[in-house]
Amino acid sequence: MKVNNRRRKKLSKRSVSLFALCVALVLTLAVGYLGMNGAWLDSRGLYKLLPWLPTDDVNNWPQSIALGLDLQGGVYVEYEASMSDEMREQGYNFDVLLSTTMSVISERLTEKGFTEATVSQLGTTGIRVEIPDVTDPAAVLDLIGSPAKLEFLDPDGNVFMEGRHLQTAAPTKDESGVNPAISFTLTSEGAELFGDMTAKSVGKNITIMLDGVELMSATVNQAIYGGNVLVTGSFTQAQVEDICLKLQSGALPLELRQDKLDTISATLGVDALSTSVRAAMIGTLLVMLIMIVRYRLCGVVAAWALCIYIILLFLFIAVVPGIQLTLPGIAGIILGIGMAVDANVVIFERIKEEARAGRPMIHAVRIGFKNAMSAVLDANVTTIIAAVVLLFHGTGSIKGFGTTLLLGVLTSMLTAIVITRFLIQRFVRVFTKTELFVSLRDAQTPTLAKEAK
Numbered sequence: 001m002k003v004n005n006r007r008r009k010k011l012s013k014r015s016v017s018l019f020a021l022c023v024a025l026v027l028t029l030a031v032g033y034l035g036m037n038g039a040w041l042d043s044r045g046l047y048k049l050l051p052w053l054p055t056d057d058v059n060n061w062p063q064s065i066a067l068g069l070d071l072q073g074g075v076y077v078e079y080e081a082s083m084s085d086e087m088r089e090q091g092y093n094f095d096v097l098l099s100t101t102m103s104v105i106s107e108r109l110t111e112k113g114f115t116e117a118t119v120s121q122l123g124t125t126g127i128r129v130e131i132p133d134v135t136d137p138a139a140v141l142d143l144i145g146s147p148a149k150l151e152f153l154d155p156d157g158n159v160f161m162e163g164r165h166l167q168t169a170a171p172t173k174d175e176s177g178v179n180p181a182i183s184f185t186l187t188s189e190g191a192e193l194f195g196d197m198t199a200k201s202v203g204k205n206i207t208i209m210l211d212g213v214e215l216m217s218a219t220v221n222q223a224i225y226g227g228n229v230l231v232t233g234s235f236t237q238a239q240v241e242d243i244c245l246k247l248q249s250g251a252l253p254l255e256l257r258q259d260k261l262d263t264i265s266a267t268l269g270v271d272a273l274s275t276s277v278r279a280a281m282i283g284t285l286l287v288m289l290i291m292i293v294r295y296r297l298c299g300v301v302a303a304w305a306l307c308i309y310i311i312l313l314f315l316f317i318a319v320v321p322g323i324q325l326t327l328p329g330i331a332g333i334i335l336g337i338g339m340a341v342d343a344n345v346v347i348f349e350r351i352k353e354e355a356r357a358g359r360p361m362i363h364a365v366r367i368g369f370k371n372a373m374s375a376v377l378d379a380n381v382t383t384i385i386a387a388v389v390l391l392f393h394g395t396g397s398i399k400g401f402g403t404t405l406l407l408g409v410l411t412s413m414l415t416a417i418v419i420t421r422f423l424i425q426r427f428v429r430v431f432t433k434t435e436l437f438v439s440l441r442d443a444q445t446p447t448l449a450k451e452a453k
Helices: 002-037 085-089 094-111 138-144 188-200 237-251 266-295 297-319 327-356 361-393 397-430 446-452
Strands: 039-042 046-050 074-082 118-122 126-132 150-153 159-162 166-173 180-186 205-210 213-219 228-231 255-264
Touching: 002 297, 002 397, 074 094, 094 118, 094 126, 159 188, 166 237, 180 188, 180 237, 205 237, 213 237, 266 297, 266 327, 297 327, 297 397, 327 361, 327 397, 361 397
Parallel strands: none
Antiparallel strands: 039 046, 074 126, 074 255, 118 126, 150 159, 150 205, 166 180, 180 228, 205 213
């Protein structure tokens, strides 16, 4: 009776494991199919999450993954930023001015429809602007080539003060301390100009323009001298913060000198994308084949886990905002694939050692994973540190490489520690023969061989 109960338990565990593997296979194929063919999901509006798996057919490349300049083609321009002598004498912080100027350029490009444009710092004083899918540089150079232009207009529409006369702008409250208001301070020259103009314009409107667009128009109630101005009205807190940010961006411009301008042909980008993806596919298939030949059913598990790794990685690239896929980014993905396989190799070698010691495969898998975890974690943590350094201190394509490498390593740890373990534990219950996982020579120790003789 006990023997029959044990057999029933084994059959039950085997059936459950087989069912779990079938479900996992169906899910992998279904999600992979959706990724290759596309589906619409609603997340904060109609947003195309899928397709997000790669293809070497550029016309079918997933739209939810933003392509960088080197793959999609476009324009890039580099500027050298400098601060005027007047601002330097007044003690302005150059780093703050540079960050503000970059924000202004980015906002301008976004407002004009260049939503995939990237603005990054180049060295300590440079700015690099990349605008994919643009063939005419003149269409955007005028847009980004000058600092924010803030102007104060009198009731007749004439400019009487400029952004350089503004020192600070900050959200505050009105006299009642309840309603949102805007407070800004002026330089000594600006205070005098503003005071004289408000004294002549009581009951009339003074308009503030930013880059030729009306930012705010306020009625003057009294002459305002001293350089401290309070603007009240029916503002919301969000409106007040937005206006103050724009006032500050117009008040702190940097002079930009164009150092470099170049265009990348869309044809070159298409060729680079298709060639790179095709090479990655061939390399991945060769890795899978080698793993299967070397590790038998363990290699099949590794190949399966690698497919899941690719699906998850491109899902994360599509979902995480701000990621643009570039050629160095594809290199980071391929390196991540290598890291994923490397973790599997370490784990499988530990499992082979346990099987060589004569332990059943179910125990060899459990002990092998336990012994391999320290090596797997150490290898991945060191790579994560390198990727984080590239991410925070790199620029342009180097930053893109660091981003995809970091995502790849984190995803590979997930697949190696969770998915590979889940799959191989089910495999050893369904396929009970040790020879299916390791060779007969590896499954026997020299001591057992002598005893057999």
